[in-house]
Amino acid sequence: MTVQLQKPSPGTAQRCGRVAVLMGGDSAEREVSLNSGDAVLQALLDAGVDAFALDLRGHAFHQLAELEADRVFNVLHGRGGEDGTIRAVLDFLGMPSTGCGVCAAALTMDKVLTKKVLRCSGVATPDFIELHDEADCDRLLNDFGLPVFIKPTLEGSSIGMMPVHEAEQLFPAWRAARHYGAVFAERFIDGAEYTAGFIGDTVLPLIRLETPRDFYDYEAKYLADDTIYTCPSGLADDQVAEIEDSVRRSLAATGVSGWGRVDLMRDGEGRHYVIEINTVPGMTDHSLIPMAAREAGLEMPELVLKILESTLGREDSDV
Ligand SMILES: Nc1ncnc2c1ncn2[C@@H]1O[C@H](COP(=O)(O)OP(=O)(O)O)[C@@H](O)[C@H]1O
Ligand SMILES: [Mg+2]
Structure with a gap:
């Protein structure tokens, strides 16, 4: 089975106008986002897009309200950037941006x-059990069983998560994950x-x-x-x-x-x-x-352009 991605239409880079690449941010995935952002920015420039970087730290709302751009490529990973919050602000400001809508991002x-x-x-x-407190951990050991994978509910990049094969590993794993907020355990898939x-x-x-x-x-x-x-x-x-x-x-x-x-x-x-x-x-x-x-046949510059193309409304598009 060979999947082929259609290349972006000619002229897309020009039609996109000035593009802000949102990166960094304040989430636990900040460093990863800066690396992703640098790669996306370079690829957009290589594709001929008038793009610039914006590290969204601190007063994000003000930074976005003053943004001088035609659209946004969002490469903020984790909380804030990936959970629909930033997208909601951009929608409110009428600024087109890459990625899914607020509801799907938050979910x-x-x-x-x-x-x-x-x-x-x-x-x-996989089956799962939410671990709000130590009593839930006991319930896990008594009713749900091991092995499990312990994860923070709202984190990415494998942060705060670990497999648990033995009962004595459970409480330390739960406490470590707890540092990032709500926690759940999922059936370990071997x-x-x-x-x-x-x-x-x-x-x-x-x-x-x-x-x-x-x-x-x-x-x-x-x-x-x-x-x-x-x-x-x-x-x-x-x-x-x-x-x-x-x-x-x-x-x-x-x-x-x-x-x-x-x-x-x-x-x-x-x-x-x-x-x-x-x-x-x-x-x-x-x-x-x-x-x-x-x-699937697309190098990085064509790939980022393809993702950006989805932000072009009918009025910007020649199709
Ligand atoms: N139920 C599971 N059983 C075994 N390994 C798992 C399970 N869930 C996650 N993992 C391992 O942990 C990694 C990170 O889990 P994932 O839920 O994808 O979180 P993240 O958002 O950090 O990528 C996975 O890529 C996989 O290696
Ligand atoms: Mg993952």
């Missing part, structure tokens, strides 16, 4: 709410990990991720050189089609559109589960979306 920032919506829509996601990027209606070629580490943690994501990425994933066409179907149903259920990434795991019996949906995924040269887009 998918919350991993538990996302899982509840996926469940209701018949998309498989299997392979995949991610599916999407641009508009196109689901990009699947990537398989493998790490010798315990899991795909911060180190494996951004620093280690022993993480193995395989794209296309090596799965048979019918298995890819099944996963793609779950990806499309996840997007439809949550209302996510524009661009982003759905993370999945596949267990030893070949059952796959949606783990989470990212609405502003990493965009450095080594990130997963650029890797999958390259496989």
Whole structure:
């Protein structure tokens, strides 16, 4: 199965006018966002777009209200940038921006709410239990069982999360995650990990991720050189089609559109589960979306232009 992404239409770079690349911010993913932002800015400039960087720190509202731009490319990861807050301000100011709408962004920032919506829509996601207090941890040990994966509900970049295989690891893991707010535990999936990027209606070629580490943690994501990425994933066409179907149903259920990434795991019996949906995924040269887009025929400058193209209203477009 070869997926081909349509190239952006000629003249898109000029029609986009002046573009602010929002990056950095105040979230726990600030450093990653600065790296993504630099890569997006460089690629936009290479594509001929009149783009500039804006590190959104502190009084974001004032910075946005005074913004002299025609549109925004949002590469703010995590809270603030990825949860719909910034998008709401931009909508309020009448400033077009990349990515999905406020409601879908806010929903998918919350991993538990996302899982509840996926469940209701018949998309498989691992069983989970919310851990509000120590009594919930006891309930987990008595009723839910181990192994589990402990995660902050509202964080990304593998921050504050860890697998728990033994009872004595549970409370320390819960306390560490608690530092980032609400916490939940998810059934541990012993299997392979995949991610599916999407641009508009196109689901990009699947990537398989493998790490010798315990899991795909911060180190494996951004620093280690022993993480193995395989794209296309090596799965048979019918298995890819099944996963793609779950990806499309996840997007439809949550209302996510524009661009982003759905993370999945596949267990030893070949059952796959949606783990989470990212609405502003990493965009450095080594990130997963650029890797999958390259496989689908688009290099970084064409890719960022393609994402930006979606912000052009009918009045700006020649189609
Ligand atoms: N239920 C699970 N079972 C096993 N590993 C998991 C599970 N959930 C997450 N992981 C591992 O943790 C990583 C980060 O989890 P994820 O929910 O995607 O959070 P993030 O937003 O930080 O990417 C995954 O890429 C995977 O390696
Ligand atoms: Mg993830």
